[in-house]
Amino acid sequence: MAARVDLDGKPIKPLTICMIGAGGFIGSHLCEKLMAETPHKVLALDVYSDKIKHLLEPAGAHPWSDRIQFHRLNIKNDSRLEGLIKMSDLTINLAAICTPADYNTRPLDTIYSNFIDALPVVKYCSENNKRLIHFSTCEVYGKTIGSFLPKDSPLRKEPEYFVLKEDESPCIFGPIEKQRWSYACAKQLIERLIYAEGAENGLEFTIVRPFNWIGPRMDFIPGIDGPSEGVPRVLACFSNNLLRHEPLKLVDGGVSQRTFVYIKDAIEAVMLMIENPARANGHIFNVGNPNNEVTVRQLAEMMTDVYSKVSGEPSLEEPTVDVSSQEFYGAGYDDSDKRIPDMTIINKQLGWDPKTSLWDLLESTLTYQHRTYAEAMKQAIAKPAAN
DSSP states (O other), X not given: OOOOBOTTSOBOOOOEEEEETTTSHHHHHHHHHXXXXXOOEEEEEESOOGGGXXXXXXXXOSTTGGGEEEEEOXXXXXXXXXXXHHTOSXXXXXXXXXXXXXXXXXXXXXXXXXXGGGHHHHHHHHHTTOXXXXXXXXXXXXXXXXXXXXXXXXXXXXXXXXXXXXXXXXXXXXXTTOGGGHHHHHHHHXXXXXXXXXXXXXXOEEEEEEOOEEOTTOSOXXXXXBOXXXXXXXXXXXXXXXXXXXXXXXEGGGOOEEEOEEHHHHHHHHHHHHHOHHHHTTEEEEEOOTTSEEEHHHHHHHHHHHHHHHHOOOOOSSOEEEEOHHHHHOTTOOOOSOOEEOOHHHHHXXXXXXXXXXXXXHHHHHHHHHHHHHHHHXXXXXXXXXX
16 A cells, blocks of 8 residues: 555554444444555444444455454443553544434433543543544534524525534524433533543544535434334435335424535545644534535435436325424424534645535435345335235
């Protein structure tokens, strides 16, 4: 492998990376990239390895087999964690409960998972002088300032009232009884702790705020490779409806606006953070694609069209159905109106810009979903009828 250099032309030294949550959606794509294109070594920590088993098995079969080790552990109760962090140059913490259906129905688990369970990771990195890249969320911004303006206010069209900036935008959450904000609050608190460790104890850190990263292997399809009663995030929810030939469920009319970025674009950003510590340390980075903004209803319509193209199956006459947030998520749900990332800091520090259009990333993702799940879904749907 040819010598690789960072953005300042300096040679990149091979790293040992302790990746917590390596078996998840983001972790699996990051592990693939690290194995295929770098000499770095990964200590992959997770409770599940399904999404990275193609990198691990059979042992010795890949050129990278000696550069990735899987350690099955839960960070909340495993004494091996500190030793694995000590063995590494860099720790990447991806572990989180990050499905909105859990935020207001399992707020205790959400707070423990995203704050309490992350405390030892931060502590061990700080005490052992190890660099930390911590994955937060765009949800820490909460609601936009613009959402509090009168509906007919011309100021609602001004970007400064809704574009989210890492170093300027306030974090505005709903009232305590809206337990949906338990996730955002826990994530904000761990960010503040990491920042304080940096300021007071010299912790080298980078915080990542993902804005709807989507692509293959995201979440699960209920009843196929996840619980039948489970509710994944919007892309997998809509994929599940499409695979089942059911209308896509639009929560409260699908009027919320979101931006979406392709996982492969986002992983390029993470790679720049890993290999350019001098430019990334001490920064919080939005990682999203402001050019890919749609309402959730528009996303549903686009996914319906894309899935019809990749599957060859006609769309339903009525492809969507409206449901209330109370019915879909349970009591205590609340939401933000828009989430548009300001890209100034990541562009200045790392020169990163997303490339993939929303249509292209949906086509890539739904091609994968159809190829992976369509046959299993047919069998699952047929089973009850056969009994």
